[in-house]
Amino acid sequence: MNQTPEQGQYIDKTKVSTHPLWPLEQCWIGFILPRVPKYLNTVNLTLATILWSGLLILFGRFGHQHTYWLWAVSGLIIAQYFTDSLDGAIGRYRRNGLVKWGHYMDHLLDFVFLCAIIISYQYLLPQYSQWFIVLFGLLGSLMISSYLMFGMTNKFQMSYGQIGMIEFRIGVIIINALIIFIGPGFLRWLLPFMSLVIFFLLIWGVYRAQGVARQMDLENKRISTDRQLQDQ
Numbered sequence: 001m002n003q004t005p006e007q008g009q010y011i012d013k014t015k016v017s018t019h020p021l022w023p024l025e026q027c028w029i030g031f032i033l034p035r036v037p038k039y040l041n042t043v044n045l046t047l048a049t050i051l052w053s054g055l056l057i058l059f060g061r062f063g064h065q066h067t068y069w070l071w072a073v074s075g076l077i078i079a080q081y082f083t084d085s086l087d088g089a090i091g092r093y094r095r096n097g098l099v100k101w102g103h104y105m106d107h108l109l110d111f112v113f114l115c116a117i118i119i120s121y122q123y124l125l126p127q128y129s130q131w132f133i134v135l136f137g138l139l140g141s142l143m144i145s146s147y148l149m150f151g152m153t154n155k156f157q158m159s160y161g162q163i164g165m166i167e168f169r170i171g172v173i174i175i176n177a178l179i180i181f182i183g184p185g186f187l188r189w190l191l192p193f194m195s196l197v198i199f200f201l202l203i204w205g206v207y208r209a210q211g212v213a214r215q216m217d218l219e220n221k222r223i224s225t226d227r228q229l230q231d232q
């Protein structure tokens with residue numbers, strides 16, 4: 001008889017998050033994991049992001065100047081959230097051992113999905129394309145900063161200023177609904193405001209990361225100096 005995995009072993013200990021919905025997110029993941037069908041595993045849940053990304057671009061192309069396609073975009077964002085949340089957790093729960101593969105493919109495809117979102121909006125709302133490019137640069141920089149931080153500390157930053165990916169997704173879905181119901185005119189001020197907020201979050205994240213890196217360098221230097229004095 002298979003041994004039942006211990007409660008909470010699905011949680012990725014390398015992830016650090018302070019956003020308010022994080023505990024609720026871990027609760028629903030823990031509840032649903034034992035109920036996930038066997039044919040859904042780390043590999044196909046991770047690779048599902050390729051499907052969602054392709055459909056995003058396709059729906060954006062079909063929806064040129066037809067904002068009701070944003071319902072489909074929101075649906076794909078929700079679908080990708082579920083597969084992205086479960087892929088690593090189910091791998092740890094079932095102990096399949098694909099740790100490094102999952103880390104690499106999961107974060108690579110997260111970036112692919114971000115690219116697909118921007119391309120989709122470029123089709124759907126071409127009048128705001130310059131702001132989507134700015135947002136892509138800022139969000140991509142946040143992702144790169146998190147990856148580099150993980151390389152230094154083995155801790156993956158999942159939130160910035162109490163804002164995590166789930167809050168970001170909810171915000172995008174709300175914005176999509178507002179565009180459909182009242183039109184995209186409010187984006188004239190919202191997109192610059194979002195860009196400014198994300199810019200300051202990026203500056204804060206970079207400042208914090210370089211401080212951590214500097215502290216680690218100084219600590220390593222102190223340890224090295226102590227060893228040299230002991231060897232004399």
